[in-house]
Amino acid sequence: MTTQSSTLTQKDRGRITDRAFWLLCIAAGITVLVILAAILVSTLQQSWPAMSKAGENGFFTSKLWDPNIGKFGILPFVFGTLVTSLIAVALAVPVSIGIALFLTELAPRRIKGSIVTLIDLLAAVPSVVFGLWGIYVLAPAMTPVYKWLHDTLGGIPVLGALFGEVSALNFMTAGLVLAIMIVPIITSITREVFDTVPDSDKQAAWALGATRWEMIKGAVFPHSFGGLVGGVMLGLGRAMGETIAVALLIGNSIQITANLFAPGTSIPAAIVNYFGEAGGDYTSALIGMGVVLFVVTVIVNLLAQAIVRRAEIRMRGAKA
Amino acid sequence: MTQASFDMTNALSSVPGAMSTMPTSSAKPVMQLEGVSVFYGSYEAVRGTTMPVREQQITAMIGPSGCGKSTILRSLNRMNDLIPGARIGGKITFHGQDLYAPDVDPIQVRRRIGMVFQKPNPFPKSIYENVAYGLRINGIKDNMDDRVEKALRDGALWDEVKDKLKSSGLALSGGQQQRLCIARAIAVQPDVILMDEPCSALDPIATGKIEDLMHELARTYTIVIVTHNMQQAARVSHYTAFFTAEVDEQQVRHGRLIEFNDTGRIFTNPTDKRTEDYITGRFG
Numbered sequence: 001m002t003t004q005s006s007t008l009t010q011k012d013r014g015r016i017t018d019r020a021f022w023l024l025c026i027a028a029g030i031t032v033l034v035i036l037a038a039i040l041v042s043t044l045q046q047s048w049p050a051m052s053k054a055g056e057n058g059f060f061t062s063k064l065w066d067p068n069i070g071k072f073g074i075l076p077f078v079f080g081t082l083v084t085s086l087i088a089v090a091l092a093v094p095v096s097i098g099i100a101l102f103l104t105e106l107a108p109r110r111i112k113g114s115i116v117t118l119i120d121l122l123a124a125v126p127s128v129v130f131g132l133w134g135i136y137v138l139a140p141a142m143t144p145v146y147k148w149l150h151d152t153l154g155g156i157p158v159l160g161a162l163f164g165e166v167s168a169l170n171f172m173t174a175g176l177v178l179a180i181m182i183v184p185i186i187t188s189i190t191r192e193v194f195d196t197v198p199d200s201d202k203q204a205a206w207a208l209g210a211t212r213w214e215m216i217k218g219a220v221f222p223h224s225f226g227g228l229v230g231g232v233m234l235g236l237g238r239a240m241g242e243t244i245a246v247a248l249l250i251g252n253s254i255q256i257t258a259n260l261f262a263p264g265t266s267i268p269a270a271i272v273n274y275f276g277e278a279g280g281d282y283t284s285a286l287i288g289m290g291v292v293l294f295v296v297t298v299i300v301n302l303l304a305q306a307i308v309r310r311a312e313i314r315m316r317g318a319k320a
Numbered sequence: 321m322t323q324a325s326f327d328m329t330n331a332l333s334s335v336p337g338a339m340s341t342m343p344t345s346s347a348k349p350v351m352q353l354e355g356v357s358v359f360y361g362s363y364e365a366v367r368g369t370t371m372p373v374r375e376q377q378i379t380a381m382i383g384p385s386g387c388g389k390s391t392i393l394r395s396l397n398r399m400n401d402l403i404p405g406a407r408i409g410g411k412i413t414f415h416g417q418d419l420y421a422p423d424v425d426p427i428q429v430r431r432r433i434g435m436v437f438q439k440p441n442p443f444p445k446s447i448y449e450n451v452a453y454g455l456r457i458n459g460i461k462d463n464m465d466d467r468v469e470k471a472l473r474d475g476a477l478w479d480e481v482k483d484k485l486k487s488s489g490l491a492l493s494g495g496q497q498q499r500l501c502i503a504r505a506i507a508v509q510p511d512v513i514l515m516d517e518p519c520s521a522l523d524p525i526a527t528g529k530i531e532d533l534m535h536e537l538a539r540t541y542t543i544v545i546v547t548h549n550m551q552q553a554a555r556v557s558h559y560t561a562f563f564t565a566e567v568d569e570q571q572v573r574h575g576r577l578i579e580f581n582d583t584g585r586i587f588t589n590p591t592d593k594r595t596e597d598y599i600t601g602r603f604g
Contacts, residue, residue: 206402
């Protein structure tokens, strides 16, 4: 009896391993935070010369970007980033949801696996390849379509401003290629979310005499809202940060215009294009743009989380 | 023995049992099953089932697990169609029309023959939207508020939820959720309501409320209920079908209808030894 009771208090080897594992996990978790903080601190530090002079160089408020006279207004870059990303999301989301619904609700088991592999393969294509394909294949192919849109819709007051004169490289083509690039991630997340919809909910809709589409509207979408927003935000984040493909396709023209067929620029494109030639406040301004992009991404994500949480509370009632 | 079910359907106009719910033997069958078998691929899950479903009566299906009672229930509104490889043999008629005829649309079938499931499964939407959903997909747009209120009243839930129609259906208790599911099913005014063990996830008080509700609903609707609980079948139903699983010569299990009769008869004076064994085994 005494030997048995003594084992209750003894710290054996297992206890020590357990402790070591716990420490390892904590350390791994903290590493992420440290890296994030280090990035934020060093970029803020290096961009400070440009940002602290925001009053003179118009960093946050001006659309004038001319390093030769010390003007670093970043608005055209922010504008281009937002426009191309929004085009990408607007085009990619319906397509991705369609693919995911096809895979979860319609596709026979046999072909499901190969389609998933194909889409994942799309995610493995290097972005420079997408960029070159965009320049040599997509842009020439789309130009007649853009011209037709311009001719057809150009006369209508508000729409006409969006579909203006057509340039060879423009916001639209960049957004289109970005859309193709973010389809895999949005598809894979929405597919997983759709897979988690309880069968009992689908059965409930079927039993009320729902058609397949009515079943999807009534049972699949309400359950998937949070995951859908999450997937869209991940896609948006990826689109906003994409560098090479956009740099190759957007036309590198520093301007703010409603015309989607006009050339523009974006934050990552500017950084990759100008960083080599920059120095002093110029470099500092480019790093500052990076900080702005980082902050915008964080805000977008926080916003998405808030939307998801609100929706979940509304859907699930007090239990959430 | 295999002919028992056929004999029983002929012997329906019999002496009423000692139960509180007297069968109305004159009620005409809304549905009729003739030698219905259900297959999953080549496996015959249930063999040759023949029984009527009578109008504005409650028909209970009882029996041990794996006897095919739920399988038969789900073939009555073509929910089995959703399982790949499932098909039926024999014939099921609904108001005399063959339910599985090639030109019959399963979606229209399910709009006429509603279903309530074992686990309460309200949609993750508001209470109001849960009920309105069925109406909307049936193309009903006018007087939505009145229709929702009526369905919730008929589902014996209105007084508990009238002040929180906008809150989530999932925030209700289990018993309330199940009554919401019943309200959702009856909102579209089906002819028949199928209930697949509707109380098995509920406590006795919630179960009692659902059983009371079933009596109310039987004034208007025809109900078929699958239940594990024999007392429940005895309490609520007018007719009872007893199923069991049998092993054939090839050692394959098939579900089978053993006996169909007035509930009173089944529970006091069953014809088949297997029915008696099952009932007394549980009660004794």
